[in-house]
Amino acid sequence: MVKIRYSRSDGFTEELDVAVGESVRDAAIEAGVTGIEGECGGQMNCATCHVYVDRTWLGKTPEIDEIEDAMLDGTACPREDNSRLSCQLRVQPDWEGFTVHLPESQY
Amino acid sequence: MRDDARLLVAGASYAGIHMAAAAREKGWTGLITVVGEEPWAPYERPPLSKTFLAKGEAPEDIALRGEVFYRRHGIDLVLGTRITDVDHAARVARLDNGSTLAYATLGLATGGTPRRLTVPGGDLGGVHYLATLDDALALRDALDGARDVVIVGAGFIGLELAATLTGLGRSVHVLEAGERVMGRVLTPTLSAVLAAVHESHGVRISTGTGCVAMEGSGGRVTGVRTTTGETLRADVVLVGIGSVPRTELARQAGAALAGPGGGVLVDATMRTSVPGVLAAGDCAAFVSSYAPTDVPLRLESVQNATDQGRVAGATAAGAEAIYNAVPWFWSDQYDLKLQLVGIHDPASREVARGTPDGEPFSLVHLDLENRVVAVDSVNSPADHVAARRLVAAREHLDPSLAQDAATPLKAAVATSPPAHRL
Structure with a gap:
């Protein structure tokens, strides 16, 4: 298990223990x-x-990859150079403390 | 919290869960109870025709949300239970386990049920439909040891299953009563592209051909007799010929329907004709500003169910929300990513970007004033993403630029000459 941090736009941060290979998105969905x-x-x-x-x-x-790059142009909040689709971020063994910041909205 | 301050949601899939969650997030302080007929916790449906079959995923792999999500939102899930009837004057619902639930607001997210094929032998073992997780589990079992599969209906479900089952080494024959595959959502250009891709993977497709009877032995299907007089060998038959909205509870509550067999009429706030009753998702019929006419329509998609559910939840909580999201759909078949945005207008014309036998490829549908009404893309997520904004804004697009695949769609709009920007 690797600790992954989700930092919300309201300042609240959640830390999850995520299995290596699971996506940052799936882990978040499972943990609510x-x-x-x-x-x-x-x-x-x-x-x-x-x-x-x-x-x-x-x-x-x-x-x-090309598909993610194209889809990132369709996000609700502005795309930045550190924007990713979290379904494509599969947790790696050396990601202890890996942190993502959540946009204000996904719609 | 008083019991009568309950939001009662009928249906525990995308529309129901998003309605419940949005209501809580927008300030509903009373109870929220979601009643779902299926025994499973809410799950993602698109994988059922794809990875759930192909990769043998477990039900928990496709959970829509983790259990913590419901707890945090104060949502009570009542699963494996059906609301049998509602007395909306008294604001009480009766469940099939004999209990009753009082409510303040009723949210209908009852979805649809597969349209049945009523032919002789249609209830033989080995004849399957695919709408639920249990359907998918039954299908997975039935495929074990099966070789020949006949699919009745070349819509989203039929073609996705054709792709998945071909990938699993089954021999697949698709029957389509209409003239072409996916005729309800695609124009002839893309129907031909899709049919060719399926045929290149070994799928046989018979258009203009229906099923008149199933033949069987020992209670199990063995063949499908077609309208052209053939009998096709079949170990498994899959029927995907559309769905009908479930409107029993709406009728009991007195909510108006969009005609016989139609969905529950809702306005843009997801209110039905009856105060205190909302509806969202596959069961709801609404006037879409993206459609060419004011005829209420139903959309069966994850996007529509999710977005309408969120609006219904906000409305329940007293927040202002309007449903005006751009409709979009997707279908993954083989290595093709089909992404559709907007609603076709029969009066529009299509402009091709790229060549139909190559990828990426998109069809841009322009109305008489060259406004973008819909874009269908094959392996062109860049066009799809740009199209969502173009359709939402009803942007004007110069047809000659639209067909220039070297110019990104978003750039084509910006450079369309003013003469065309009416």
Whole structure:
């Protein structure tokens, strides 16, 4: 298990123990973290699991593929250079303390 | 908390759960009870025709939300239970376990039920429908040892299953009574593209062909007799010929329907014709500002159920909310990502971006004034995402720019000459 932090726009932060290989989105859904939706179930069809990766972790996440890149243009809150779809962030063994910031809205 | 300050939601899928959660988030302070017929905690439905079958996922792998979510939102889930009738004058619902629930507001998220194929032999073992998790589990069992599968209906469900089952090594034959596949949602151009992709994977497709009877032996289906006089061997038959809205509770509550067999009429706030009764999702009929006419319609999609549920929840809580989300749909078949936005207008014309036998490919549907009314994309999420904004804003688009696949859709709008921006 790896500790993953979800920092909400209202300042509240939740920390979850997530299994290696599980997506940041799935872990949030299971644990009832609000602020991440993912209504397509993690198939890169909806762009409602948008997160901002904490800048200290930039460069330690997998590359954005073409589909994710296109879908990130459809997020409700503005896309930034640290924007990701959390369904595509599969937790890695060395991600202890990995932090994502949740946008104000997914719709 | 008083018992009569309850929001009672009938139906525990996307529309019902989002209604309940939004009501709480928007300030509903009373009880929230969601009653669902199925024994399972609410789950994601799109995987049922795809990964749930292909990868053998467990029910908990497709949970819509974790258990903590309901606790945090103060939502009581009453599962494996059906509301048999409502007395809206008294604001009491009776459940099939004999108990009653008083409520202040009733939210109908009862969805639809698969349209049945009423042919001789239609109730033989091995004839399946796919709407619920239990349906998918039964289908998974039935596929064990099955070789020949006949699918009746070439809509979303039929074609997704054709792709999944072909991938699982089954021999698949699709019957479609209409002239072409997915004829209800696609224009002939994309129907032809999809049919060709399926055929290239070995799926046989017979359009203009219906099923007149199922043949069987020992209570199990063995074949499908078609309107063209053939009998197709079948170990399993899957029927996907649409769904009918469930409106029993709405009728009991006195809510107006959109004609016989139609959905529960709602306005943009998801209120029905009866005060204190809301409806959302597959069971609801509404006038869409994205449709070419004012005829109430139902949309069967995750997007529609989710967004209408959220509006209904806000309305229940006394918050102001209006449903005007752009309708979008998706379907994953083989390695094709089909993404649709908007509602086709028969009067619109289509402009192709790319060539139909290549990818990415999109069809841009423009009305007489060159406004974007719908975009259908194959493996072109960039077009799809741009299209959501274009359709929402009814942007004007120069047809010659629309068909230039080298120009991104969003850029094409910005550079459409003023003459075309009526």
